[in-house]
Amino acid sequence: MKALIMRLFDCNISFGRPMIKPLRYSETARDLLKEMDYYGIDEAIVYHARQKDDSPDVGNRILLEEIRGFDRLHGTLAILPPQTGEITIENLIESLRSENVCAFRAFPSEHRYLMSRVSLKPLYGLMVERNIPLFISADESCCGISRWRLIEMILSEAPDLTLIVTDHGCWGEDRFFRPLIEKYEHLYLDISGYHMDGGISDFCRKYGADRLLFGTGYPHLNPGGTILMLMHADITSREREMIASGNLERILRRIKA
Amino acid sequence: MIKSSLLKEFIETGKCRSCPVIDMHQHMGPFQGIYLPNSSAEAMIRTMDRCGVKMGVFCSHAALIDPEENVKMVDVIEKYPNRFRAYWCINPNYPERIEDDLERFSRMRGFVGFKFLSDYHKYPITGANYKPALEYADENELLILMHTWGGSPYDSPAHVEKIAKKYHKVKILMGHSGFGEWEKSIQVARDYPNVYLELTAAVRVNGLIELMVKGAGSEKILFGTDLPWFDPHHGIGCILYSRITDEDRHNILHRNAERMLQPFL
Numbered sequence: 001m002k003a004l005i006m007r008l009f010d011c012n013i014s015f016g017r018p019m020i021k022p023l024r025y026s027e028t029a030r031d032l033l034k035e036m037d038y039y040g041i042d043e044a045i046v047y048h049a050r051q052k053d054d055s056p057d058v059g060n061r062i063l064l065e066e067i068r069g070f071d072r073l074h075g076t077l078a079i080l081p082p083q084t085g086e087i088t089i090e091n092l093i094e095s096l097r098s099e100n101v102c103a104f105r106a107f108p109s110e111h112r113y114l115m116s117r118v119s120l121k122p123l124y125g126l127m128v129e130r131n132i133p134l135f136i137s138a139d140e141s142c143c144g145i146s147r148w149r150l151i152e153m154i155l156s157e158a159p160d161l162t163l164i165v166t167d168h169g170c171w172g173e174d175r176f177f178r179p180l181i182e183k184y185e186h187l188y189l190d191i192s193g194y195h196m197d198g199g200i201s202d203f204c205r206k207y208g209a210d211r212l213l214f215g216t217g218y219p220h221l222n223p224g225g226t227i228l229m230l231m232h233a234d235i236t237s238r239e240r241e242m243i244a245s246g247n248l249e250r251i252l253r254r255i256k257a
Numbered sequence: 258m259i260k261s262s263l264l265k266e267f268i269e270t271g272k273c274r275s276c277p278v279i280d281m282h283q284h285m286g287p288f289q290g291i292y293l294p295n296s297s298a299e300a301m302i303r304t305m306d307r308c309g310v311k312m313g314v315f316c317s318h319a320a321l322i323d324p325e326e327n328v329k330m331v332d333v334i335e336k337y338p339n340r341f342r343a344y345w346c347i348n349p350n351y352p353e354r355i356e357d358d359l360e361r362f363s364r365m366r367g368f369v370g371f372k373f374l375s376d377y378h379k380y381p382i383t384g385a386n387y388k389p390a391l392e393y394a395d396e397n398e399l400l401i402l403m404h405t406w407g408g409s410p411y412d413s414p415a416h417v418e419k420i421a422k423k424y425h426k427v428k429i430l431m432g433h434s435g436f437g438e439w440e441k442s443i444q445v446a447r448d449y450p451n452v453y454l455e456l457t458a459a460v461r462v463n464g465l466i467e468l469m470v471k472g473a474g475s476e477k478i479l480f481g482t483d484l485p486w487f488d489p490h491h492g493i494g495c496i497l498y499s500r501i502t503d504e505d506r507h508n509i510l511h512r513n514a515e516r517m518l519q520p521f522l
Contacts, residue, residue: 022463022464023439023462023463023464023465023467023468024463024464037258038258038259038498039498040258170458170461170487171290171291171486172290172291172292172293172486174292175291175292195461195486195487195488195491196291196293196294196486196487196488197293197294197295197304197482197484197485197486197487197488197489198293198294198295198300198304198485198488199294199488201294202294218463219463220462220463221461221462221463222460222461222462222463222464222465222466222494222495222498222499223463223498224494224495224496224497224498224499225460225461225490225491225492225493225494225495225498226491226494227494227498228267228268228490228491228493228494228497228498229488229490229491229494231268231271231490232271232307232308232490233488233490234307
């Protein structure tokens with residue numbers, strides 16, 4: 001059966017034991033790989049639940065320890081404003097060089113910081129200069145600014161940032177994100193919440209396929225839905241391959257570690 | 258990897274000859290807060306053909322808002338009698354119309370029962386304005402698709418239980434399966450023979466299908482998509498990849514609905 005489906009590179013997976021227990025989850029990286037095998041997912045960009053629920057510094061160290069030696073898993077490091085010295089730019093760069101890490105992730109709701117240029121200017125500069133992608137969930141907020149307004153604020157302050165927005169709501173958000181897609185050329189969306197009938201094909205007809213990335217939202221969402229939906233979306237084989245893995249691989253090739 | 262002949266066929270062709278899906282929760286037409294690329298009856302049929310969905314039971318978006326729009330669904334059913342059946346929406350905010358609604362309903366063909374959208378109408382399913390429709394549905398053994406949501410002051414699973422205690426012949430479909438209050442929803446579906454879990458939107462929650470099958474049995478679960486909202490392949494994929502048997506998948510995707518719709522075909 002595997003031969004019938006495309007190579008899947010998942011940009012939105014987390015593992016570890018979250019504070020709020022999901023119905024299913026993978027406690028360790030090894031458990032996660034078994035789950036990925038079950039669904040036929042080849043590779044994944046991952047974060048550990050503790051990176052979000054715990055101190056990001058503690059969580060980053062747990063992630064690095066967990067994924068070491070597993071080539072199919074690529075880590076994302078949680079960021080903080082560098083001013084407190086909890087997570088330094090030097091440490092982030094060192095991890096990018098020496099560990100299996102390929103991107104950063106922001107959790108401003110839980111980690112309580114201003115997701116603005118005032119706080120993050122040196123980090124934004126680093127990410128833009130080295131083409132390091134920043135992942136953020138559409139569910140995030142900071143100081144009363146939430147969802148697509150927050151995404152717009154980030155991009156208005158760092159328009160050249162490679163920003164990958166995950167977990168956008170399933171209840172149809174095209175009216176929010178399409179204007180941002182048109183304005184910011186390095187904005188990408190994962191499809192873990194893009195369940196709207198005809199959404200992916202309509203998007204591809206208007207904007208092409210290179211701004212969408214395969215993501216499942218595991219462990220919270222059932223990966224099977226997104227897999228079958230992408231497999232039979234009314235798009236070309238080339239577009240399907242781009243969304244399934246090609247776009248993400250292209251983004252990662254641009255990184256100057 | 259999963260060993261399922263159903264999954265294999267769906268992967269290869271996008272549909273499955275031995276598993277003609279029935280979608281028990283559809284709408285139709287444009288709506289307020291969402292851009293829907295495929296909202297016409299014809300576009301929905303194209304999607305249903307692509308995904309192997311044999312029939313859908315819908316309530317138009319317009320009918321959710323204005324009771325006068327209910328009769329317009331007849332045109333769609335008459336045009337596509339093998340593809341659609343419909344729910345007549347009861348809007349409890351116009352109680353003076355409900356008697357007339359029921360009278361008109363009794364004269365129409367192609368309707369399987371009623372749609373209650375209590376969270377949007379901001380009126381509890383246990384309220385007096387729903388009583389005539391509930392009594393009518395119970396007397397005539399109709400279906401009622403209720404929007405249900407965990408924690409709602411209008412249509413939580415506990416509200417459904419109060420209805421189910423009183424009315425035993427109407428078939429109550431818990432739309433969205435009381436989203437979020439999974440244990441309570443499963444208990445209500447297990448304890449009351451006329452209550453069913455409907456999967457729209459809930460289907461995406463990882464591990465939920467297994468929990469429902471274990472707790473209520475696959476005979477009490479119905480497939481739905483909110484089409485033109487959600488791609489049926491998404492919901493079908495969630496069911497196919499869940500850790501249940503192919504018999505369970507058949508029950509959820511079409512057998513339970515076939516039994517339920519038999520009097521209306």
